[in-house]
Amino acid sequence: MKHVVIIGAGFGGIRAAKALARSDIQVTVIDKRNYHLFQPLLYQVSTAGLSVDDIAYPIRAIVKGLKNVQFNMDEVIDIDLNTRRVIGKNGITNYDFLVVATGGTTNYFGMKRVEEYSYGLKTLDEAVNIRNHILRKFEEASFEDNPDKQRALLTFVVVGGGPTGVEAVGALSELIHHVMAKEYRNIDFKQVRVVLVEATNKLLAAMPNDLSEATVYTLTKKNVQVRLGVQVADFDGEKLSLKGGEIINTHTVIWAAGVRAGDLINKLNIRQDHLQRAIVNEHLQAPDYPDVFIIGDAAHFEQNGIPLPMVAPVATQQADVAADNILNLISGKPLGQFAFKDVGNMATIGRNAAVLHIGPIKLKGFLAWLFWSLAHIWLLVDFRNRAVVFMKWIWDYLFYERAARIITRQ
Amino acid sequence: MKHVVIIGAGFGGIRAAKALARSDIQVTVIDKRNYHLFQPLLYQVSTAGLSVDDIAYPIRAIVKGLKNVQFNMDEVIDIDLNTRRVIGKNGITNYDFLVVATGGTTNYFGMKRVEEYSYGLKTLDEAVNIRNHILRKFEEASFEDNPDKQRALLTFVVVGGGPTGVEAVGALSELIHHVMAKEYRNIDFKQVRVVLVEATNKLLAAMPNDLSEATVYTLTKKNVQVRLGVQVADFDGEKLSLKGGEIINTHTVIWAAGVRAGDLINKLNIRQDHLQRAIVNEHLQAPDYPDVFIIGDAAHFEQNGIPLPMVAPVATQQADVAADNILNLISGKPLGQFAFKDVGNMATIGRNAAVLHIGPIKLKGFLAWLFWSLAHIWLLVDFRNRAVVFMKWIWDYLFYERAARIITRQ
Incomplete structure (x- = not known):
């Protein structure tokens, strides 16, 4: 049974896990936090309108119903694309396919x-x-x-x-x-x-x-x-x-x-843009690594010559295409191309x-x-x-x- | 206008503030925290049933409607009963009457x-x-x-x-x-x-x-x-x-x-019991200081030869009597005696x-x-x-x- 590892339980990672659920594969979601965060309402926590747990939800509660999906709470410190291993603080996870959905972080532009x-x-x-x-x-x-x-x-x-x-x-x-x-x-x-x-x-x-x-x-x-x-x-x-x-x-x-891709993406040795995002191909794959998909804020994808913005709808739409393409690779079907539909x-x-x-x-x-x-x-x-x-x-x-x-x- | 200072915004302190509201006196509540905590449900926060702000409520929101009550967020580090001053980290507050409602803390029995x-x-x-x-x-x-x-x-x-x-x-x-x-x-x-x-x-x-x-x-x-x-x-x-x-x-x-009275009570130089509680008289006053009332977990009060337990109903009932007695002192009426009604x-x-x-x-x-x-x-x-x-x-x-x-x- 093929093993898909998804790094990151943000909008992209969770959507990918759901898209791969009930397939004949094994899925592991890894995140250093034990919750999925609904970032669009974060400012309401900072201004005392909502509580912490109104906009955060345990990842285990989300994947509980997905029989082939398991969760590891771990901080990934390195990724070896050649030996197909994700190295976390708590242990090493081997994969057949990898979805990098590590998201973005605040960009202080070096200040x-x-x-x-x-x-x-x-x-x-x-x-x-x-x-x-x-x-x-x-x-x-x-x-x-x-x-x-x-x-x-x-x-x-x-x-x-x-x-x-x-x-x-x-x-x-x-x-x-x-x-x-x-x-x-x-x-x-x-x-x-x-x-x-x-x-x-x-x-x-x-x-x-x-x-x-x-x-x-x-x-x-x-x-x-x-x-x-x-x-x-x-x-x-x-x-x-x-x-x-x-x-x-x-x-x-x-x-x-400003935002930029998180630092983990630097470990991949893939060409990046000025926001640290890894530049992916039209199937959302890492160049030279067809088993590695990068989505959401971690990925640089150009459409009509313009890089897509770092927003949730891009991440979720990419998650669907990346999940489909993993299933396509397994079943030997041609890969789909990603195209963002503006919502x-x-x-x-x-x-x-x-x-x-x-x-x-x-x-x-x-x-x-x-x-x-x-x-x-x-x-x-x-x-x-x-x-x-x-x-x-x-x-x-x-x-x-x-x-x-x-x-x-x- | 007489000035009553209440130290502590737990069950006793808040009840005393409400009992003294709309009187012809000025009331200041001092607490190092900006919220009143509903302690009986604290264990539900520790077991992930409730959020932090479900059981905590801003003190300013509570006293907002009480025209003669103001709140100082400050940590009291000393109390001078002779010069009638409460010494906080942020400043000194003079009082005519003092309500000590500083509550209890965990008792580790010296371990x-x-x-x-x-x-x-x-x-x-x-x-x-x-x-x-x-x-x-x-x-x-x-x-x-x-x-x-x-x-x-x-x-x-x-x-x-x-x-x-x-x-x-x-x-x-x-x-x-x-x-x-x-x-x-x-x-x-x-x-x-x-x-x-x-x-x-x-x-x-x-x-x-x-x-x-x-x-x-x-x-x-x-x-x-x-x-x-x-x-x-x-x-x-x-x-x-x-x-x-x-x-x-x-x-x-x-x-x-176990619980015991908080350490601030040690500064009063009043006789204490083995749980650090200050021993008060039948009017809830500190012996020798008729302008100082001590209530709730900070006070040792015996009824029928047995000290009252450190529970919220004792604190709120004592708050009512202490507030009444302050008004009695101001108007020259005889003081009421406290008697706990078991709820x-x-x-x-x-x-x-x-x-x-x-x-x-x-x-x-x-x-x-x-x-x-x-x-x-x-x-x-x-x-x-x-x-x-x-x-x-x-x-x-x-x-x-x-x-x-x-x-x-x-």
């Missing part, structure tokens, strides 16, 4: 100090760290007599105007002005600054211009200072330096300005506000927000979480509440 | 190694640590080839047969045998041992004998080995030594064998099983469990959490699920 002092928004632990940090800064500000120091404590900067940055900054501003403003009597909330910094001249680059401009307008109305065409030079934990010389005094920088773009900006672009449909405001909410609830892994998240959102919508404002890890 | 290697079950961080640890031990066991080492990884010991120990061990056994047993194909679940160790010859000391014996019976049916009359001598992280010489090979000891005892043993003793009523089994569940949902601080917990319990009851099985903090 070491920014990496050290700012917060990424890619992992569950980072999201909880951001939540703890923001809540702590308000508690510190409530004790601070020096107005300059207080203002620095109350200045929050999100870098990056893609969906993650826009959603995070919108949720943060609402957390502060709708919820926390009622609870700190000795803080003047006019002192609070929430800033979104974007290097280009456009938010949500993938969106049509009018929706992009509507996003700027909506964020501004939600008390976010949107700074376009501004690049970060450095951050030392207290001073954010912008190119051109401006300095923003702040203790809080959330870095949503559209959407981003929520906050309460009653989102932008959505699907085929010919462009939508903004309440209807887009409703669609976004329902789509994301539907996409959550299990029904219990769907029900819980649905209820929390209804509740928070009605009562302007964020119950997860708990500072953990004293 | 330093046990304290270092076992897990207490008093704080949110401890509960999450236990959850992470248990889940990790199963993942490690799934890799372990040596049967003795595997068996040690799969041996879980809870020490202490009070309500916390009984509830924790019952929930742990169900987590393992109802949920995890379906998900680890290469672990033989007959190898798993869940042990409850109790030093006396009775579980749930406050219960009538028949309910206590029913508890042993029910736990045994739930695959828990109940060891009565057995005392712990030492634990080094891998070997639990019992008095008499027996050694249990285990990586997991949850210590629910009964209950403990849940797991699915469909609890024991309950309220006045003349003794109940066990499904009905007691239903009453326990509804009572605990009702007692949760806010409605959103009540609704979420209610839904999660219904769900987990129907589907034998524990969705919070997430190993955080990599």
Whole structure:
């Protein structure tokens, strides 16, 4: 029986495992974490709207029903494509076919100090760290007599105007002005600054211009200072330096300005792009290694001369094709070619506000927000979480509440 | 305007703040954490049934509606009863009246190694640590080839047969045998041992004998080995030594064998009992300091010659009397005496099983469990959490699920 090893239990890895379930093969999923993370809602954990386990689900619970799929919780440290072995901290796994779905990580573009002092928004632990940090800064500000120091404590900067940055900054501003403003009597909330910094001249680059401009307008109305065409030079934990010389005094920088492939991909000795992604062929195979498929954020795939973006729909669609092609190889059939079907773009900006672009449909405001909410609830892994998240959102919508404002890890 | 400072936002502190709300006085609540913790359900976080923020609620959200109450998140490091000052890490607070509601902490009875290697079950961080640890031990066991080492990884010991120990061990056994047993194909679940160790010859000391014996019976049916009359001598992280010489090979000891007052109470220079509790007079005042009231787990109060137990109903009833007496002192009225009204005892043993003793009523089994569940949902601080917990319990009851099985903090 052929053995397929899938590294990574993100959107791509889990989808590949499901696509290979009930086949006459053995499948092993390896991930260093014991849960699948619903990354699109990570910013809601960082802004105290959802709990950690609302958007994370045990991998074992997912694969429980797939008879031929097993899970190894292990951190892969090397991959030997020639001897077909995956080397983990806990042991070595041999494979006949490999699916590399190791995903992406935050890209600090080599700025070491920014990496050290700012917060990424890619992992569950980072999201909880951001939540703890923001809540702590308000508690510190409530004790601070020096107005300059207080203002620095109350200045929050999100870098990056893609969906993650826009959603995070919108949720943060609402957390502060709708919820926390009622609870700190000795803080003047006019002192609070929430800033979104974007290097280009456009938010949500993938969106049509009018929706992009509507996003700027909506964020501004939600008390976010949107700074376009501004690049970060450095951050030392207290001073954010912008190119051109401006300095923003702040203790809080959330870095949503870029992603790149994770470092494991470097071990493959395959040609990579400037985001570390391995360049795959039209069947999603590693060049020279027809038994190795690379998908999702780990893979560089060009369509019409443009590399596909690092988003979940690319990963899941590639997972299906990679799984099919493994079955094709086993049964001696010709391989299918991958072609991404654009499913559209959407981003929520906050309460009653989102932008959505699907085929010919462009939508903004309440209807887009409703669609976004329902789509994301539907996409959550299990029904219990769907029900819980649905209820929390209804509740928070009605009562302007964020119950997860708990500072953990004293 | 008189200023009342309340140290501690547990059951006693929050109740005192509410009792003093809308009075013509100023109230400051100080706590080192930013949340009120619903401790009776902490064991459900440690066994992956509930999330951190299901049982924790921001103190600021609680006091938001109380116009004369403010909150300082600060760690109190000293109290000067003579100059009436509370000294915190962030600053000094003067008071006219003080309510010391600093609560209890785990009592390791001086066993330093046990304290270092076992897990207490008093704080949110401890509960999450236990959850992470248990889940990790199963993942490690799934890799372990040596049967003795595997068996040690799969041996879980809870020490202490009070309500916390009984509830924790019952929930742990169900987590393992109802949920995890379906998900680890290469672990033989007959190898798993869940042990409850109790030093006396009775579980749930406050219960009538028949309910206590029913508890042993029910736990045994739930695959828990109940060891009565057995005392712990030492634990080094891998070997639990019992008095008499027996050694249990285990990586997991949850210590629910005792509580004592927190260390802050030592700063008061008031006579204390062997659990560090300050001995108060019939009005709940510190002897010689009529402006200082000590309540809950921090206070030693004898009724009919027996010290009251360290449980939430004592704390809340004392909070009411202390608050009344502060108002009495201000208005020059005579002080009220405290007398505890027993509200009964209950403990849940797991699915469909609890024991309950309220006045003349003794109940066990499904009905007691239903009453326990509804009572605990009702007692949760806010409605959103009540609704979420209610839904999660219904769900987990129907589907034998524990969705919070997430190993955080990599």
